[in-house]
């Protein structure tokens with residue numbers, strides 16, 4: 034059905050802010066500028082800069098309508114596997130908005146930020162306690178940045194012993210950031226295959242180990258949602274040839290409070306505060322990817338860090354000895370630190386353990402409840418995410434992508450699709466501990482109904498037409514990726530260019 038306005042009931046159609054330009058409109062009323070002599074010389078502005086003119090109510094409506102088009106964990110179950118979209122407790126938000134945290138400036142004198150430094154110190158303490166590791170770098174701004182931090186420390190440790198080895202082993206099922214990080218630092222990436230049951234192929238790994246191996250980047254639980262049972266054997270074997278064990282700890286939320294990575298032989302591991310310790314992410318806020326280090330790598334931790342000085346807390350800002358320099362301006366994502374510590378302290382050790390257990394229970398409930406209609410990628414129980422392949426859709430003409438698009442019409446954000454690459458038509462579903470049994474049942478009911486409909490005659494056309502109820506229908510994603518239109522130009526200019 035089309036409407037005169039283009040609106041669909043309460044879902045308002047919204048033009049770009051530039052298309053709403055009404056010259057002369059403004060949200061503020063500034064006095065006219067006094068006449069001044071320009072000091073710009075030859076770089077004087079010649080044309081208008083093209084900012085749209087809008088009144089305050091127009092601007093408020095524009096951004097309110099845009100925000101309503103956004104899917105969010107506050108709006109519904111967000112099963113995006115490997116991304117851990119869990120509830121962000123409002124207590125975290127209350128803590129971070131306290132003026133002592135919210136109004137901080139990173140250049141304030143140390144004496145005026147003692148509370149903030151104490152908070153950073155406490156967060157560092159709990160991250161080290163939960164992982165069993167002796168050192169931590171808090172500055173990395175995301176998981177991928179954490180990988181970079183960990184691998185740069187590994188490179189520094191190798192250089193310090195005059196070691197030229199550069200080969201880094203990365204399992205096939207790894208998150209794309211792992212090989213990208215290693216390559217960005219000049220390591221050579223070598224892929225290790227997965228076994229039939231979704232684990233690292235231990236024999237293939239051992240065959241690649243030698244004096245040229247700088248280390249391994251391994252995710253545990255892995256991106257198939259499985260715990261690498263051989264992890265200790267893998268760690269020992271890598272250490273035996275003089276390599277380092279980098280653990281991608283983005284999935285720490287599945288084991289926090291139950292397993293200490295130090296006991297598994299890890300040398301460096303990033304923790305996504307925005308996943309495990311629930312800070313808003315995915316368009317909702319910046320991440321934070323602190324990295325914990327073993328004794329061997331502790332001398333190479335990048336600055337800055339908090340120390341207990343003579344007059345209270347102090348900051349070490351300049352690298353000395355073997356420490357790597359600075360990875361980021363200032364000291365990390367303070368807002369995320371406040372939220373993450375609030376989450377830890379409000380849960381306590383028993384609460385964190387409960388959260389990881391519930392996350393695993395929820396994923397297994399989905400796995401068990403769907404496994405008669407969707408084919409699990411691997412036999413047996415999973416950790417925090419349930420992984421299916423697309424073999425149940427065989428012969429229907431309906432693909433994983435079609436199911437994802439149909440989920441949009443049902444009001445769900447799709448699961449992670451076609452990842453990990455080792456599973457055909459992968460559907461990776463991570464419910465997190467936030468969801469109640471009712472909410473899981475509704476999701477399971479929806480997925481069962483979609484698979485039922487996918488098997489009906491005419492399903493192929495039906496599904497290819499999804500989504501039907503969203504503000505935009507199915508997009509040409511290839512064209513969007515290959516020929517992105519990143520810039521709006523006034524129609525007059527566009528015509529002139531043609």
Ligand SMILES: *Cc1c(COP(=O)(O)O)cnc(C)c1O
Nearest residue numbers: 115175176177208210281283320
């Ligand atoms: C999320 C994730 C990353 C990357 O984290 P970002 O904060 O998005 O950079 C890396 N590895 C795994 C396994 C992840 O799930």
